[in-house]
Amino acid sequence: MLSASARLIRLLSLFQAQRAWTGAGLAERLEITERTLRRDVDRLRSLGYTVDSTSGVAGGYRLGAGTALPPLMLEDEEAIAVALSLGNPAGSAGDIENASMRALAKLEQLMPPRLRRRLDSVRSSVVPVARGKSSVRLKAVAFLAEACTERLVLRFGYRDHNDAATARTAEPHRVVQTGQRWYLLAWDTVREDWRTFRLDRIVEPEPTGDRFTPRRLPHGDVATYMAHALDVSPYLHHASVVVHAPLKAIEARMGWVGGVPQAIDEGSTRIATGANSLDGLAVWLGCLGHDFEVESPPELVEHLARVAERLGKAAARQPGKAALRLPHL
Numbered sequence: 532m533l534s535a536s537a538r539l540i541r542l543l544s545l546f547q548a549q550r551a552w553t554g555a556g557l558a559e560r561l562e563i564t565e566r567t568l569r570r571d572v573d574r575l576r577s578l579g580y581t582v583d584s585t586s587g588v589a590g591g592y593r594l595g596a597g598t599a600l601p602p603l604m605l606e607d608e609e610a611i612a613v614a615l616s617l618g619n620p621a622g623s624a625g626d627i628e629n630a631s632m633r634a635l636a637k638l639e640q641l642m643p644p645r646l647r648r649r650l651d652s653v654r655s656s657v658v659p660v661a662r663g664k665s666s667v668r669l670k671a672v673a674f675l676a677e678a679c680t681e682r683l684v685l686r687f688g689y690r691d692h693n694d695a696a697t698a699r700t701a702e703p704h705r706v707v708q709t710g711q712r713w714y715l716l717a718w719d720t721v722r723e724d725w726r727t728f729r730l731d732r733i734v735e736p737e738p739t740g741d742r743f744t745p746r747r748l749p750h751g752d753v754a755t756y757m758a759h760a761l762d763v764s765p766y767l768h769h770a771s772v773v774v775h776a777p778l779k780a781i782e783a784r785m786g787w788v789g790g791v792p793q794a795i796d797e798g799s800t801r802i803a804t805g806a807n808s809l810d811g812l813a814v815w816l817g818c819l820g821h822d823f824e825v826e827s828p829p830e831l832v833e834h835l836a837r838v839a840e841r842l843g844k845a846a847a848r849q850p851g852k853a854a855l856r857l858p859h860l
Contacts, residue, residue, distance in 0.1 A: 538563065538571055543580075546594045553591035649673060652680035656706055667713040667730045672706055675715055675736065679703045684720070684741040688734035692807065696734055701726065702743040705753050716753065718746055725749065727757070769805045770812055770831050776800060776821040784819060801826075809834040 538561055545552065545560060558565045572582050572592060581595030653672065656679035678685055685703055688696035701717035704725075708714075713730040725748070748756055774781055778794040781802075785792060790804030806812045813835055816823060825832045 535571070535574075539574060539578075542571055542575065546582075546592075551591065551593040557592060649677065652677040653706075656680050671730055671733070671736075672713065675703055675730070675733075676706050678736075678738065679705055682742045682745065683738040684743050685717075685736050686739050687736035689728055690732040690734060699728070700739065701728070702746070704745070704748065706730070707753060707757050709757060714757070716748075716757065718743075725756075768807070768809055768812060768828075768831070769803070770828060771826040772802045772804065772816065772823050773826060774800045774802060774819065774821050774823045781819065781821065810838075813838045 541561060542557070545557065554565050554568060558568045561568065561571075563571075572584065575582055583593045583595055585591060585593075653676040656676035675685075677683075683703070684700065686698070686700045689699045690696045700720045701715075702720065703715055703717045705716045706713065707716055707727075715728040715730060715733065717726060717728060718724070719726045773795065775798065777798055778792055778800045781792065781800060785802075790802050792800050792802045795801050804812070804815075806815070809831055812831060816835070817838070825835070
């Protein structure tokens with residue numbers, strides 16, 4: 532038999548699905564006696580629910596005409612979290628999924644218009660690429676999701692791997708959950724390019740007061756873009772390099788460093804890559820085994836020149852060895 536609290540919740544659910552019931556019908560559904568049912572109905576009345584009753588053989592109970600159910604005792608963030616979970620039952624199907632959808636419909640009916648609009652913003656702007664536990668607060672997710680929906684330009688500080696913050700101004704596009712990480716996919720207005728910002732590194736985001744016209748996202752949909760971006764974005768330094776070799780010739784070396792290769796033609800490949808240091812990029816590119824050109828950033832070109840000079844001097848110092856000849860960059 533259900534506990535008294537569980538019975539009250541079940542009784543409310545039955546009343547919401549059908550406002551009028553016979554006493555025998557309710558008792559049968561709850562698997563209790565009609566005497567216990569009367570006590571449960573009295574408890575509902577003491578909590579503020581108006582339940583009318585009629586006596587006699589055909590007597591029963593009815594939720595009072597025009598009565599609004601008391602508000603669900605959840606804080607805003609709690610209600611949104613429950614609604615999102617019900618709307619995306621991980622790994623569920625059949626009866627569980629159907630039950631989740633019914634529960635979600637009931638929950639949305641209880642939400643005030645303000646909270647329902649907020650839920651719609653979160654639902655339309657949050658893209659779960661993969662799920663996992665995360666320390667990111669739902670309040671931050673909801674705020675950024677609303678900024679995406681309302682097309683609000685944001686300013687915020689962003690902390691790097693060394694905990695140093697830089698000022699950013701961005702047009703938020705989507706909030707993305709992938710594994711344990713949450714990201715804001717946005718157009719960086721200063722760098723004039725798409726960026727992915729980890730939510731746990733965003734500091735004090737606030738609207739600038741400006742609005743923006745949404746831009747077209749590279750790679751089509753959000754999930755595809757994030758699959759490409761997350762191979763590069765975790766690193767401090769990012770680079771775009773054109774390698775004078777076909778894609779198949781360099782695929783085996785891509786395991787050395789994060790990157791996204793894309794064939795330009797039969798003899799050249801563009802690679803978007805990254806590393807936590809310019810030295811790391813220089814080492815990988817130097818061992819690539821093919822000539823290449825650096826498209827960006829300019830500091831990588833300067834760093835490669837310094838590395839090439841040091842290597843040339845080291846090779847020249849070896850007795851009886853010819854000076855090391857390096858490929859033209």
